[in-house]
Amino acid sequence: MKIxxxxxxxxxxxLFGAERIIALSPSINEIIFALGSGGxxxxxxxxxxxxxxxxxxxxxGGYFSxxxxxxxxxxxxxxxxxxxxxKLGQKLKQLGIKTKxxxxxxxxxxxxxxVELGALLQKQEQAxxxxxxxxxxxxxxxxxTANKKVLVVIGHxxxxxxxxxVAGQNLYFDDIIVASGNTNALQSSRKGQPILNAENxxxxxxxxxxxxxxxxxxxxxxxxxxxxxxxALPINVAKTDAIYIIDKKYAGIPSDRLVYFIKDFKTILEDxxxxxxxxxxxxxSQSPYITYLIDFFGMKECIVGASIYDTxxxxxxxxxxxxxxxxxxxxKKLHADFLFTSDxxxxxxxxxxxxxxxxxxRLKSFDSMAQLDNNLKTIAKALQVPDAKTKxxxxxxxxxxxxxxIDPKNKRVLLLSACSxxxxxxxxxxxxxxxxxxxxxxVPDNAKKVRxxxxxxxxxxxxxxxxxxxxxxxxxxKATTCQVLETQKRLPIVYLNGDNFMHPAPATLLKGLQELxxxxxxx
Numbered sequence: 001m002k003i004x005x006x007x008x009x010x011x012x013x014x015l016f017g018a019e020r021i022i023a024l025s026p027s028i029n030e031i032i033f034a035l036g037s038g039g040x041x042x043x044x045x046x047x048x049x050x051x052x053x054x055x056x057x058x059x060x061g062g063y064f065s066x067x068x069x070x071x072x073x074x075x076x077x078x079x080x081x082x083x084x085x086x087k088l089g090q091k092l093k094q095l096g097i098k099t100k101x102x103x104x105x106x107x108x109x110x111x112x113x114x115v116e117l118g119a120l121l122q123k124q125e126q127a128x129x130x131x132x133x134x135x136x137x138x139x140x141x142x143x144x145t146a147n148k149k150v151l152v153v154i155g156h157x158x159x160x161x162x163x164x165x166v167a168g169q170n171l172y173f174d175d176i177i178v179a180s181g182n183t184n185a186l187q188s189s190r191k192g193q194p195i196l197n198a199e200n201x202x203x204x205x206x207x208x209x210x211x212x213x214x215x216x217x218x219x220x221x222x223x224x225x226x227x228x229x230x231x232a233l234p235i236n237v238a239k240t241d242a243i244y245i246i247d248k249k250y251a252g253i254p255s256d257r258l259v260y261f262i263k264d265f266k267t268i269l270e271d272x273x274x275x276x277x278x279x280x281x282x283x284x285s286q287s288p289y290i291t292y293l294i295d296f297f298g299m300k301e302c303i304v305g306a307s308i309y310d311t312x313x314x315x316x317x318x319x320x321x322x323x324x325x326x327x328x329x330x331x332k333k334l335h336a337d338f339l340f341t342s343d344x345x346x347x348x349x350x351x352x353x354x355x356x357x358x359x360x361x362r363l364k365s366f367d368s369m370a371q372l373d374n375n376l377k378t379i380a381k382a383l384q385v386p387d388a389k390t391k392x393x394x395x396x397x398x399x400x401x402x403x404x405x406i407d408p409k410n411k412r413v414l415l416l417s418a419c420s421x422x423x424x425x426x427x428x429x430x431x432x433x434x435x436x437x438x439x440x441x442x443v444p445d446n447a448k449k450v451r452x453x454x455x456x457x458x459x460x461x462x463x464x465x466x467x468x469x470x471x472x473x474x475x476x477x478k479a480t481t482c483q484v485l486e487t488q489k490r491l492p493i494v495y496l497n498g499d500n501f502m503h504p505a506p507a508t509l510l511k512g513l514q515e516l517x518x519x520x521x522x523x
Contacts, residue, residue, distance in 0.1 A: 019121070022074060024066055024081040024088075027104050029054055030255035031114055032080070034130060035123040043074045050249070050257075072097070080117070104254045107175035114256070130256045137262040141180035144269040145276070149185035149236075150177045151206035154193055154252065156213045156221055160201060160229045165193040172254050176262060180269060182208075198233060205235050208242045208272055210265070214249045240275060244268045278302035281383050284334060284358075286341040287323050288312060289366055292505035293376055294340070296395075297385045305334045328353040338382060366504040368434040369399075376506075395506045400438075402513040408440035411468040411523055414461070415443065416453075417498065423458060425451045431504045436471070439516070467491065469523055473498035494522045 022043035023029035029048040032041055038053055045063050048054045060070040064084065068091055071079060078098045081089055089099045100120060102113035111131050118127025152167035167173035167184070170191045174184045185206035188194055196204075211226050223245055231238045246264050250257040277299060284305040285291040291312045294300055305320040306313045318334060321327030323344050331339065332355045339360040341350060347362065354360040361382055363375045373396060380388030415426040415433060426432040427445030437443050444465040445451055453461065461467075469492040496519070500512030 020075055020077045021121075022060060022071055022076045022079045023048060024060070024079065024085050025063060025104075026050070026253050027255045028080050028082070028102065028117075030253060030257060031117055031130075032121070034256035035114075035118055035121055035126045037121045037123060040121075042076060043071060050253075068092075078120070105171055107172040107179075110172055110254045110258065133256070133259050134262070137259045137266075138176070138179045141176070141262065141266055141269065144180065144266065145273045146181040148182045148207040148272070149204065150182050150208045150210065151185035151201075151204060152177070152210045152212065154212050156215060156219055156226065157211075158221065158225045158229065160198045160233065162195075162197045164196045164201065166196055168192060168194045172258070176265060180265070182269075202233055202235055207236050207240070208268065209237045209244065210268060211243070211245045212251045213245055214247055214251065216245075216247055240272075240279075242272050242275060244271075273298075274301040280337055282334070282336045282338070283383075284320055284331060284336045284339045285310065285313075286320060286326050286339065286345060287363075289342065289504055290340045290363060290375075290379070292503050292508075293379050294383075296376070296506045297380060297383070297388060297391065299383060299385065302383075304336055305330065325349070326353050331355055331358070340379065366431045367429050368431055369438060370434075372431055372504050372506075395510070398510055399435075399506075399513055402510070402517060403435075403439045406439050406513075406517050406520060408442075409523060410440075410442070412442040412444055412466055414445065414465075414467045414470045415473070416470055417473050417502070423453045425453060425461075427451055432501055435509070435513075439513075462491065469494060471496055473501050475499060475502075492523065494519055 019037070019040040020042045021032060021037065021040045023032055023041055024045060026045070026048050029041065029044045030050055032038060033051050033054065038051070041054075041057055043058045043060045044054060045061060045066060046059050047063055048057070058070070058074060060074070061067040066085065066088060068088060071092070072095065076097060078100055079089070079092055080100045080102065083101060083103060086101070089101060092099050102116060103109040104113055111134060114127050114130050118124045152173045154165045154167065157164050166186055168186060168188055168190055169184060171193070177184050185204040186194060186196070209230055213221070213226055216222070216226070226245060227243045230243050237243050246261070248260070248264070251261045251264065278301060281299065281302050282304045283294060283299070283302045285294055285303050286307050288307070288310045291300065291303065291306060291310055294303060295312065300313065303313055303317065305318045307321065307323050307326070308319045309323060318330060320330045320334070323342060326341065326345060326349070331353055335355070336358050339354055339358050341360070341362050343362055343364050345362060350360055350362055359382065361378060363378060364371055366372055366375065373392065376392050379385070380392065413436065415436060417424050417426070425445050425447070427447045428434065428437060428443050429446065429448050430450060433443045433445065444467070472493050472495045474495050475498045496512065496515055500508045500515060
């Protein structure tokens with residue numbers, strides 16, 4: 001009679017199309033909510049705590065011990081479970097309750113399960129979006145660092161003598177590691193989460209260790225408690241300090257939030273790359289212009305000191321004096337491998353201030369795009385930057401292509417920096433004047449350096465050189481027009497974002513050229 005009553009309720013619910021879902025794992029529960037069907041979940045497990053609404057849903061027991069009686073009492077139309085609930089699934093089928101079993105061990109199975117659940121719940125579009133987000137996150141892992149041995153450790157081990165659970169080959173962690181171009185430090189046929197001891201760990205000799213420990217606070221365990229045992233072993237990570245902790249619960253729950261773990265993993269790879277790259281390449285950048293070029297190669301994190309004028313680095317970074325007059329004592333304290341200065345620093349000064357064991361390089365002024373190219377090559381050669389030739393070539397091809405697409409219409413132009421007390425012009429002998437000349441504009445100003453104008457001098461120059469219009473470079477953080485330029489009512493003024501042009505930075509110059517191209521109708 002009881003079974004008949006259950007069947008009658010299930011039949012009635014199906015007849016009216018009302019879904020009543022029970023999710024028997026946190027992963028399944030999160031996927032259902034991400035698909036937009038969270039409102040149809042009438043039961044889940046005690047461990048289903050995300051999203052917040054999940055806590056208010058009726059609990060049917062634990063992950064491995066759900067209660068058949070509680071499940072039946074909720075009159076579900078479908079119970080979604082993993083393989084470990086096989087016996088329970090058979091009992092539910094005998095009661096006429098629909099079940100769905102999904103696999104969420106490997107990355108491929110996780111994505112397949114999301115698609116299957118999307119079809120089951122008629123949420124195919126949402127499922128496709130989740131898969132797209134996961135694929136894009138995976139793509140972002142490429143070309144950060146390669147062929148490194150990564151060990152993912154699960155748990156809160158304050159001792160490595162025994163029972164150290166790690167991710168094996170048949171889990172999504174391994175798939176993510178492989179997708180990044182690296183390898184799982186544990187190469188084993190053992191499935192699930194193989195258990196290691198200190199001796200096994202030494203044998204794997206990982207380059208990167210990631211500790212998944214989401215209950216540190218509840219267990220009163222500090223970061224040092226988890227990391228120090230690894231530093232005591234004769235392995236690579238003990239030397240490089242490449243031991244990382246992810247303390248978020250989502251790291252161990254394969255759902256749509258897999259994207260968050262992948263992003264965390266990306267941050268770890270980027271930090272490792274920086275540590276590896278900067279281990280013998282600590283840099284002092286004595287010019288903001290030079291910092292832009294170092295950043296272009298992805299090595300700004302290697303900068304240990306900078307001039308007092310440099311706003312491109314962290315404010316707490318040690319300062320090493322002025323561009324022209326570096327601070328000898330500040331330089332000495334940093335024990336840097338490289339010191340880069342511009343030719344504003346006199347050669348004789350450089351010889352007296354350079355610390356022992358520091359290689360000093362004095363770059364020429366940025367007076368043309370060709371010199372920008374030379375300075376990029378000089379820095380790349382000194383620092384032995386990986387793929388530097390490709391990066392420089394790509395930049396040159398991009399800016400030259402955009403320049404070729406812009407029609408200058410044979411215009412004679414004046415390049416003026418705006419919003420300062422005294423207007424100054426970028427002429428032919430500056431990287432900016434050279435860039436606009438390469439675009440095809442006629443830049444009459446042939447001063448050897450940046451030329452400062454009074455208002456009278458500016459009026460006279462415009463008249464004598466038959467200037468057609470003015471390019472005004474305005475800092476993004478300030479007003480879009482400037483008083484000193486607005487006085488030139490008889491000439492058209494095309495305003496450009498000065499933040500993209502005022503520094504010889506490859507990335508921002510490309511943005512500047514694209515902006516210039518978009519304003520072609522204004523001249």
